[in-house]
Each structure stands twice: as C-alpha cells, then as structure tokens.
Amino acid sequence: MSEVKTVATRVGFGETLVEMGAERDDFIVMDADLAAATQTGKFKKAYPERFYDCGIAEQNMVSIAAGIAATGKKVIVSSFAMFAAGRAFEQVRNSVGYPHLNVIIGATHAGISVGEDGATHQCNEDIALMRTIPGMTVINPADDTEARMAVRAAFECDGPVYMRFGRLAVPVVFDETYKFEIGKGVELREGSDVTIIATGLMVKEALEAYDLLKAEGINARIVNMATIKPIDRDIIIKAAKETGAIVTAEEHSVIGGLGSAVSEVVCETVPVPVVKLGVYDQFGHSGPAAKLLDEFGLRAVNIVEKAKAAIALKNA
C-alpha cells in the first residue's frame, strides 16, 4: 500500500481562504488571537488589509461579523470550536442565526483529537449546539480534499455556515475527482448488511472497518455524512430500508451530534436499530491525539463492534 498523505483539515481551510482571496476581494476574515493555529494566519499574511484580529473576544467577533454581513458583505470568522460554538453560542444564535446572515464560522480544533490541551479545549458539543439553530448549515469535512471543497461551497451558501475542522493531521481519503455538495451524503462503499454513517476523521476509520467486516463476511455500506445540517434524509432512509441497521461514527458527543441527527430521521421514517459511536457523555483529557482516539474508542475496531451489535439488534 502506498504512503497515505496526512494533513489537518484546518490547513485546507486556511489555504483555501488564501486562494479565494486571490479570486475575489469582497470578503473579510476575522480571528480571535488564534490565527496561527486556525490557519487564518495564512490569509492574514497574504492579505493583511482584509484581515481583522478581534483579540481574545469571540462573542464580540461573532456579533461584529453579523454587522458586516448585515451590510451585504461576506465575512469569515475563526476560532477554536470550543469558543466559536461554545462561548459565542448566543451571539451565533441571536446576532447571526436569527437574521439568517451570511457569516461563515470556521471552527478548528474540534473534538477529542485536540490532544494535549485537554478537556477545556476538546469540544465534543459543537455540532449539537450549532444544529439546533434554525437555518444554520453544519459541515464536518472528512479530509483535506473535502475541507477545501467545503470552504468554497460555503461561500455560495445562503445564510450562516458552521464548518468544523481538526487540529490533528489525518489521512487524505479523497482525490480531486471527489464530488462535494452541501446537504448530500456520499456512499463510499456498497453493502447490504449494515450501514455505517461516519463524519469527520471517523470516515477513514469507517473505511478500515469496511475491510475488517468484509474479512468476516459482513458487507457494510459506508456513507460519508459531511453535512450534518441539513442532513441528507434520502440517503439515511435508503440505508435503513436496504440494510436494516445503522451505525453512526463521530468524534463528538453521542448526545446531539450525527448519531442524534440520523436517529431523528430513522425514528420517524424507517425505524431500524441505530447504534451510536462517539464520545459517551464525558469530558476528554490531555494526551497525544492518537492515544486519545484509541482510549475513547474512536477506531475502526470499535466501529466493527458496533456494526455487529446493530446487526444483532436487526436480527433479534
């Protein structure tokens, strides 16, 4: 097997902003003193006159962005997921969400894979928070390729967009022939025994789980669900009908994230077993990202266990 390139999704976010800066000058980028980490620093370096650092004041930054958007201009704000979605939640809801303004929130360092910074910075709740806001689009790219495509798509979106990026370098899963569309899940592997719906860095784990399951004679369907909201109901309903069992896999709390979004659709349409893999109602802690993903059970082997559990429920 050839060497797989690994790169953090936040890198594609920052570099795509720079590319778009060359193509158009009708948008502003803002950060809250984390530009080097979030990668908006690359845009700052390329277009310093179009970049505004708000300092360590995320609530103010989000409402300022709302004001800019209310004048008919595009604006991208960035911080860590913990602060963009968590600290500034009410500003996102009331300043941005309620008037349905064109603000793109590029939230980096999401999930447990933040690593050494520990629980205060490991945001496992942002998808849950953001998807409860009416009219909010929530995107969680799986790899570098998808992250770059998603940033471009967000520019064309009507209304606010929350984009979730990671700190950890993750394998590149897709090549340039990949087609990204907001609101569309993508079937990556065909299968009829169970469907694994994954998002973010769990997509790569799901593809590994496919191979592990196949070796045991289990044909799993693999779906990449980059857009958590609006969720692709059709691909979920089809999976429920055709495979009769679903596993969701996310680097996020099992409360309110992808697993909940999928369950909401399944419960009301084709009620089949849904087994959720994610962070189980607990805080993270410090450690190397890879070890944390092992410890919190966010690996292909864990998906395999859940897939078998889902199939057992289907056959019960």
Next chain:
Amino acid sequence: MDANFKKQLEQIACKVRIGIIESVHAAKAGHPGGSLSIAEILTYLYFKEMNVDPENPKDPKRDRFVLSKGHAAPALYATLAERGYFSPDELLTLRQIGSRLQGHPDMKNIPGVDMSTGSLGQGISTAVGMALSSKHFGDNYNVYTILGDGEIEEGQVWEAAMFASNKKLSNLTAFIDLNNLQIDGTIDEVNSAKPVDKKFEAFGWHVITIDGHDYDAIESALAEAKTVDKPVAIIAETVKGKGVSYMENAVNWHGAAPNDELFEVAMTELNAALAAFN
C-alpha cells in the same frame, strides 16, 4: 437650531411617545419606560441626522442605526412609522401573532430596521461591524446605536468598545441612555457601570455628556462627533418614562403596559402636550 424646526422635532417626539403608549397598551406588554426616554434622540437621528430614505430602506449607502437596547422597540417602531417606513396604524399590532412588529426588532421583516437586536450587548458589536464594513469597503456611511445604562453591564459592550477605538471607527456614534433605572432597581442598587464617561474615555472613545431631551445639545454633540478621529460615546442623561407623569423615574414601568385607566391618563397628558404646539 431654527426655532420652527425645533418645534417640529418636538411635535414629532410627542407623536412618537403617543405611538409608544398606544402600541404597548394595545399589546398589553412591552417596555414603555426606556422607550419614552429615547424619543428625542431617535427623532433627531431619523428626521435630521441620518442619511436614510423610507422609499429605499435597503439603500447600501444609507446610514445605519442599531437599537442595541432592543427592548425599546416601541420607540423605534413609532419613529419609523412617523418617518414613513410603514403606517402608524400598524403600531397597534405590536407583539401580536402575525405582526411584523416583534417584541424586539427584526431586520428581516420590518422596513427600516437595520439589525435584529434584543439580547443586550450584542447590538453595539453589530454596529461596530457595520462601521468597520463602511470603512473597509469605502462606502462612507455613518453608524449610530443606542445602548441602555443597564445594558452596559454586559461584558461584550466593553469588548466592542475596545475594538472600535483600536480600529479608529470614527464613523460610529453610540448614545448611552443614562436614565438610571434597570429592571431590578436603580443602576446604583443593581451593579453600576458608573462613571460611564470615564470608562468610555479609558477605552479610547471621545465622550460627550448631554441632556438627552435637549435638541440643541443632541445637535451640537453630533456635530462635535464628526470632528474627531475616534468612535464617539454620547452620554445622554434622560428621564425614564419621560412625558408620562406617573412613568417618570418609576422603575415599575420598565416592562409593563398601562391598564385602560392609566392609558387614558397618559393619552390625556400626551395629547395636551401635542395640542400645546398648535
């Protein structure tokens, strides 16, 4: 200021106050006290100061106004109606199901409302964003906002104040409606942000303190604001409930509607004030 023009403004403010009382009475809910205190400021902004056109409320080059103290929506709606953005008859639909006139301002549906507000402290940040956009894209319009003296207890206000002065947003003017009352009592009893002038000065703003019911003072403050290379805070000393005798300086009229009997008292007073102009 020309005496006749001042008289016109005073008449308009009186009609704005009537609109506030009629709409809050019809809604049986709302915030009359802090609406009545800003009638002169809003009247001056919409009838003299700002470059706005009710026939073209979305003109990208227009001046912007953000009611950061969004609960004073009845005052903004009454002013917009007087200015011709919509019929004054619509004021009686305030807070009703199906009405555009939400309890707090909704920019998506109400002509002339430049920003949805209501959650305190956020409006000034959005005004900062508008002022930044104006400068960044070379659109050269001015941005005005009104905050409450209770509202400035919100930490976000000071984040916004810091940013606005650091970015030299001289096209931003913030009125602070210093009426000394908030829901739970007087500002001093609850959690005073005084001295408000010194705080804004410390945050790098140019500060002017005026009588917020005096048109000459409002006019000269706004003229002075245009001469400085900083954001400007106009501390407007006002009377909460101004114009309705029993509401003046009375904390219980922050967020309560008058019953039918007290409504008649208020209307008798306001109509007498209006008649005095003729």
